[in-house]
Amino acid sequence: MNNPQRTAILEVMDTVSSSYLQGKIRAVKLSFIAMLAGGHILLEDIPGLGKTTLALTIAQVLGLTFGRVQCTSDLLPSDITGLSIFNRDENRFTFVRGPIFNNILLVDEVNRATPKTQSAMLEAMEERRVTVEGTTYRLPDPFLVIATQNPTEQAGTYPLPESQIDRFLIRTGLGYPPAEVECAIIRKGGIREEIMNISPLLSSDVILSTRKAIQDDVQLSEKVTGYIMQIIAATRTNPLVAAGISTRGGISIAQAARVHAFLEGRDFVAPEDVMAIAVPVGAHRLVLKPENEHLDKEEILRAVINDVPVPLA
Amino acid sequence: MLSPARIIEILVLLASIIGILPLYPYLDLFSRILLPLAAISGLVVHNKGIRLPTIVLTLASIAIFFSYATRFGHNNVAAPAANLLALLLAIRFMGEQSSRAALQACALSVFCLAASTLFALDPIFLFSLILLSFFIISTLLLLTFHETDKAIMLNRFELLSLGKLAVWTTGVSIPLMLIFFIILPRTQFPLWNAFAGKGQTTSGVSDRVEPGRSTTIETSLAVAFRAEMPAIDPEALYWRCVVFNRYSSDAWVREMPPSREIDRAIAGNRVQQTIFFEPGSSRYLPALDQPLQVRAPRATTSGDLVTTQNLGGSNRSKIEAISTLGETLRVTSIDREFYLRLPSELPPRLAAVADAIKGRGKSDLELVALAREFFITSRLRYATTNLPTGSNHLDNFLFTAKKGHCEFFASSFALIMRRAGVPARVVGGYYGGVYNQIGGYFVVSEDTAHAWVEVFIDGVGWQRVDPSRWSAGFAEIGANRNRGILRRLSTLLDTFTYYWHATVITYDLGNQLSLARNAGAMLQQIKLPRATSRTMRMLGLGTAGIIAFFVILKFRKGRSANRIALAFIRLSGYDSPPKGKGILEIATEWHNEDATRFATIYAGAIYRDRGISKAEQRELAALLRNLKALKSKG
Secondary structure (H helix, E strand, O other): OOOHHHHHHHHHHHHHHHHHOOOOHHHHHHHHHHHHOOOOEEEEOOOOOOHHHHHHHHHHHHOOOEEEEEOOOOOOHHHHHEEEEEEOOOOEEEEEEOOOOOOEEEEEOHHHOOHHHHHHHHHHHHHOEEEEOOEEEEOOOOOEEEEEEOOOOOOOOOOOOHHHHOOOOEEEOOOOOOHHHHHHHHHHOOOHHHHHOOOOOOOHHHHHHHHHHHHHHOEOOHHHHHHHHHHHHHHHHOOOEEEOOOHHHHHHHHHHHHHHHHHOOOOEOOHHHHHHHHHHHHHHHOEEOHHHOOOOHHHHHHHHHHHOOOOOO | OEOHHHHHHHHHHHHHHHHHOOOHHHOOHHHHHHHHHHHHHHHHHHHHOOOOOHHHHHHHHHHHHHHHHOOOEOOEOHHHHHHHHHHHHHHHHHOOOOHHHHHHHHHHHHHHHHHHOOOOOOOHHHHHHHHHHHHHHHHHHHHHHHHHOOOOOEOHHHHHHHHHHHHHHHHHHHHHHHHHHHHOOOOOOOHHHHHHOOOOOOOOOOOEEOHHHOOOOOOOOOEEEEEEOOOOOHHHOEEEEEEEOEEEOOEEEOOOOOOOOOOEEOOOOEEEEEEEEOOOOOOEOOEEOOEEEEEOOOEEEOOOOOEEEOOOOOOOEEEEEEEEOOOEEEOOOOOHHHHHOOOOOOOHHHHHHHHHHHHHOOOHHHHHHHHHHHHHHOOOEEOOOOOOOOOOHHHHHHHHHOEEOHHHHHHHHHHHHHHHOOOEEEEEEEEOOEEEOOOOEEEEEHHHEEEEEEEEEOOOEEEEEOHHHHOEOHHHOOOOOOOOHHHHHHHHHHHHHHHHHHHHHOOOHHHHHHHHHHHHHHHHHOOOOOOOHHHHHHHHHHHHHHHHHHHHHHHOHHHHHHHHHHHHHHHOOOOOOOOOOOHHHHHHOOOOHHHHHHHHHHHHHHOOOOOOOHHHHHHHHHHHHHHHHHHHHO
């Protein structure tokens, strides 16, 4: 399948990962998948590996509006959604939109916000609208939340509960870049300044039409659906796992697999697409038994997937 | 990567070894030495790349052929032929190595294995046959590759699949072997025995009881016979073979018993035995004392219950016998004169003892008791070495050396009884046996051959008396040898040999005919339904249904698709679909456009939930062929 939109998106991805975000190809690709699938992404890694840079770059490159929330423990829901302020001149309340009314929202250190704020924001993410004082406001489309969190920091944080974390389509780490790339980055210094000067390469229209094309044109066969079903069923019966991947998780895997297949240039989903995205899409949805909590969820899911026979005919 | 030529070399060597091993014990010393030497020197010569001139080998073959050809005779056929085959194989070891040579060696090893059946019909033949089939099939498979392309190299994966094919072919041929086994004509004994007449003589039951013939008796552990029967008290295991009724010049021999006499076993506890008698020199068939009925092909039973087989010696025969366990044979009247005959001269001291007994005892039973007392008070020892020999060996046994084996005991006791006026005769047979729990049979070896006495008690009949029991040391022989791990292992092996004989060797023309008759009878009993239009319709429908089933099975798309995918996966070096890898990923491992194209077409069809079209199938097959060619090259 040779789609002009696909070529364009691949070019952008290539530019981003080669010129600005060296060594983060995987994270860039997953971010694009999240956006094209209409989901949100949670970047989870220690500070200083470029989580924010990644979010900024993507926002800049796509020519979309960008909002940012730095979470702290005294952050209120209204600080994200916006609030009504009394306008003396007009003698009535007017609604001042918060940072959530942007195409791309970077929620930095999401686990520092209080559970009340977290749930208000995550509800908005899921429903794509905000209701303030009886009035419902639609959020813009495309709408992508890039949340970051630091898994090692414990003091004064409110880790996202499993039910909330389930709302992110993809959770991924960034990892350290390869040594030679890291060397070059250290020599050149940060690229925040450069990023601000990137000219947009894709418009929101292209993204929306691509999303529609993926929904319409990429076929998900019964065999591959069965394969996804087998994987999520296997997570539910795994002895290490208390609660396996939910139905929403299955839907998310299917959506992400479609996008992956599209990016690979196919109009059908192959088991390889499922294998490629199942871990970042599925791992954070697993709830491990208390005695197994120290285990790596990604490793467990990878083992489960490897045990499910690939449909061959 | 391995060259087929190298593997063929090894396989041919293995096939030759397997073919020659069963024949090896029967070869001449010269051949036995030359064979391993030829094999080793052949390996050395080929490793160094030396080529022996063909003319030398040809001349050697001709010389060997003529040297053995002169030895052929009407009673010496098998041995020269076997040696000739073995030596031709030895020459083949040293000759050049080509496909032709490999085929020749294979054929020679088959001939050698076949020749081994002229000498023995052992179960090892079956193992050798199966192994040899496998090696030769593998050799032929590899030769086809080697002949097509001399430079071809095979990787581990390809060799493995060839090996599987060879195992399959061998496995399929085994049921065929069974079918041929059932229908082909056979012999029950090695043909060599038929040419050579009687084989070697073994110890055991002989035609005469002659205690003084040598200072030691040879004990052969060879199996005399196996008797399938329930386990009974080993004390009762007297296997009766032959009755010796005349004493002449130091030996008991057998004469035809008086024709009026007909002995009968007393009714009692019946024991049924199926006895598999090993080929030996004896033509007297064993059965437990006392035999009621002994049945075997071409066998006759005389009045004193001795069963003789006319074609004895070379045949491994099957005997059906029924016996009652007892010590007395009932008989109405006997020819007393016949059983009291004595030579004119007896050892004087023996005669004196007998006369003294006669003077003291009145009834037959008293006389037997007095003789028993004499034996016990003489403190005779049971021994098998340093035995008395010479003309007065019985005197020596009773009064000087005071040791001897069963023949001394039986012989002297019977003589004393006759002299004292009690009719007596010596019985030859076997005593004891080792019970094989697995097979449910007794194994009786040649070294348990035994002799005892039957005395006639008036009004009762023939009474079994075993004078050896009155000795010290007799208890050691008998059934107390069933110990040790080696013994148990040999018991296990013996069980296998037993079943081999019981089912394979004794399977003969008679069994074939009865099988054919039974099959015929069964066929006649099957009632075929009348050929009405209704049954014809049903039959037609049934046939159509079966054909349709197979057609659907063959053309079911999923199935054929699966097959082609599996072929691709195997070609990619996986024995089975690898875990966690799809066909597209496997294709990327090839770094090859054909592989990628294959995976794309295949995945494009099946992951769109549609079948593979005819055109696609053709293209996939073509791509698979390309990939196979690529794989075999590199």
